[in-house]
Amino acid sequence: MHEMALACEVVEQVTRLAEAEGAAGVSRVTLRLGVLSGVERGAFEFAYPAAAEGTVLAGAELAMEEEPAAVLCRRCGRRTEPEVPFPVCGACGSTDVDVVAGRDFTIRSVELEFEGP
Numbered sequence: 275m276h277e278m279a280l281a282c283e284v285v286e287q288v289t290r291l292a293e294a295e296g297a298a299g300v301s302r303v304t305l306r307l308g309v310l311s312g313v314e315r316g317a318f319e320f321a322y323p324a325a326a327e328g329t330v331l332a333g334a335e336l337a338m339e340e341e342p343a344a345v346l347c348r349r350c351g352r353r354t355e356p357e358v359p360f361p362v363c364g365a366c367g368s369t370d371v372d373v374v375a376g377r378d379f380t381i382r383s384v385e386l387e388f389e390g391p
């Protein structure tokens with residue numbers, strides 16, 4: 275399951291960050307999910323709690339932002355944001371396009387918790 279591997283990777287990266295910062299816990303993790311990334315949001319949200327269990331992320335809130343797709347057309351040169359989940363120029367309908375946004379799956383921000391002095 276692709277999403278399970280991704281969830282584990284997110285947990286691993288955030289855990290490393292929390293350790294590096296000396297944080298006591300993580301309160302919130304925000305992920306950015308490109309609509310063309312191939313990651314299924316529902317599947318990820320299903321896999322995440324299992325991956326986070328027993329880690330510093332266990333009680334953290336998971337927030338996901340969707341990144342819309344954007345393509346740069348090689349035929350007409352325009353940059354459009356196609357609504358359909360596959361890359362096609364919104365201006366002329368050409369499929370000869372470069373995808374310039376919407377393919378990434380990234381950790382956008384992490385809110386850490388620190389113990390009082």
Ligand SMILES: [Zn+2]
Nearest residue numbers: 347350363366
């Ligand atoms: Zn075009």
